[in-house]
Amino acid sequence: MKYVQKEKNGVVVGYIDGEINIETVPYFKTVLEKMIISKVGNVILNFEKVVYIDSMGIASILTFIKKHEGSGAKTAFCNIQPKLFSIFKITKLDRVLRIFDTEEEALKELSEG
């Protein structure tokens, strides 16, 4: 799994490439933890290149959301591939997460001012 992030209109956009699974979760957690420590504002996780997510991957993101929201910031997701979206739907996560079709839509919603 690879991860890069960019700042756009005051929002951190994280680009994840590969699988978020039991093997890659330890690395992914350090990435998310860094964001909590550095108190970043709103975050968009771009899932365009995420090919699979397992239960450990989902749980790591939910832990992040809880901590992140504690500081008043929001987390959103965009560009989730259909195969992956069916996992979000099965687990009913689609009902409780901020999910946008495109990065532009997510940015529009989360950008300040």
Next chain:
Amino acid sequence: MSRYFEYKKQTEEAYNELKQAYEEVKDSYAEMIFRLALVAEYKDETTGTHLVRIADYSTEIASGMHLTKRDLELIKYASPMHDIGKLIVPEEILKKPSGLTPEEREVMKKHTILGSDIFHGSRSALLRAAREICLTHHERYDGTGYPGGLKGKDIPLYGRIVSLADVFDALTSERPYKAPIDFDDAVVMITEQSGKQFDPKVVEAFLDRKKNIKDIWQATKQIEQFIDERECDPRV
């Protein structure tokens, strides 16, 4: 020489195009599998995280058995289909809270055959794996399972793996008629069934990966808790 490079470039382009097309087809298959499984979930009213757990537990056990990467991929995407045959079981039987009559129990058991019929005749390795799992995930290593009463290694490997994953998940999950069994107690119960209900090699792999299995179990509990909290108090 320049013609050589031109051919090489064309070949590479064609290969990449083909590879992309293949990936798209593969993704569509996997997507359809999850969507189909989703339909069965709507009818059965079990939790959606059950499917994710079955995929994760089965993949973890398969990995503990040192199966190939291809096997792991197949089992990951095919295992959530294990109960797809329940789509065809009459709802009044499927949703009966308790006390199935012997006749109703026989109908219920048919979900294995009905599920395998859905995938019958497919040439896709993934759908063939799904068929095998549907048909054999209620077989028991000692030959007392159903529908075939198959024994030992006559039960296909994927069926033997998903059988353990499914029972372990049922033990540790809450159902309308029972409380969940504690993780460690469930592990003991599984271990006791080695050579009886389950293949000893599969039990061995399960025990070998106990730590990861526990992590998966905890992760899905966390997911369910998060969803419960948010559905009551939606902040999005």
